[in-house]
Amino acid sequence: METNRPLILVTNDDGIEAKGIRSLIEMVKPFGDVITVAPFHVHSGKSHAITVELPIRYRLLREYENVKVYGCTGTPVDSVKLAFSAILPRTPDLIVSGINHGSNASVSVVYSGTMGAVIEGCLNGIPSVGFSLLDFDPDADFSAAQQFGRKIVQHVLGEGLPDATCLNVNIPPVGMNEVKGIKVCRQARGVWREEFEKRLDPRKGEYYWLTGYFVNHENGATDTDEWALENNYISVVPVQVDFTNYRAMERLKIIQDD
């Protein structure tokens, strides 16, 4: 690999064989040398989980043009940590994660393995961006995501990102000509309403499948990621890794002893 081009780390949570990560590699390949380190298997909903009770293995799967692809037995965040510690020849210039099959807008940012990897990159001071397409189809069409994603990647490689901040980019499930453009948004307020589905195993033991649906608490607001996506915009939410609610600090001082 050349050493004077940007070094780009690619990962995801749908696993190394997902169409989304192959689309993401193609998307960023023109900008620099690409090293991909991603889970062998699906790690949806793994958030910022790390593997502490088991060891991890990884292996080079393929190498072509300016691309190397490694699979790892850990989570998305493990993949980023392993890349830093054992695989990358130097600090990367950019980390991209995805393209996720399915939305990571609103509160899904909290559950998302895609965004877990992005937040890990950001904690390490690397400009980091997560991409998600609102389409769960394993054969989804990523062409609009790729076209608009390139614009975002070009900006981030050139200008960097605000301090301690990464990007959560979601793409509506429509064709390139129907995308109205990019909107910088805030995270919509909402919640996943769970409905555990009870079943019986062959020995009559009860077990439960987690299932549910998203409820948007802000159907009126027009500055949220959910609104942008419903209106065929690509949503870009700047995500901060300092979770402190500074405004709440003053009110809570009542529980201090002084």
Added chain:
Amino acid sequence: METNRPLILVTNDDGIEAKGIRSLIEMVKPFGDVITVAPFHVHSGKSHAITVELPIRYRLLREYENVKVYGCTGTPVDSVKLAFSAILPRTPDLIVSGINHGSNASVSVVYSGTMGAVIEGCLNGIPSVGFSLLDFDPDADFSAAQQFGRKIVQHVLGEGLPDATCLNVNIPPVGMNEVKGIKVCRQARGVWREEFEKRLDPRKGEYYWLTGYFVNHENGATDTDEWALENNYISVVPVQVDFTNYRAMERLKIIQDD
């Protein structure tokens, strides 16, 4: 169980048999009826992970006085979701998680299963507090944590918490008389530096153990949780579940198309 007393949901990430969760149950028992739903096994570092690829089971383990204790095969966040959907007789008045064996201060809030459960409670609109003691010993002394924790629980039950905000409480590993009091703080900036430890299995295959150490990037600051803990204060950080960096939105508008 009585129905006119507060209903308190207890969970953790060290598993249902940890001393920390037994200490937490004792701590909150005087304030209301207690239902505990927690993982059977250790789920350290599981962050906000949910289980989507496997089903979940749970079972009532014991019942005494005003306490019921359920074990669950899922993560801490699964435990909270399952409690809401299948176990609790009504919406709880308070969710407490811990007492964790080890620190969840600074950026550890991102990796913490203890805080994952707390953030899940907060997303569902329930006042939620995580407690962590800076002592990994399975037989750690939780008496100071319990005494100061009761004060915090009493405040939260009486006054609630700021909108979309939960608490990350960490307790220094010292005796009750050495604790200087409670400090409301912000999350210190820092990072976990990883050093994957390479080993060989009996067939000479390489595997890696995740290990590392925390680096505090703000050794000078006196308003952080890390400073408070180093100085024998209990740290209370208000954690918000809206991760949007509002100040960054304006700067990023350059990538919009309009």
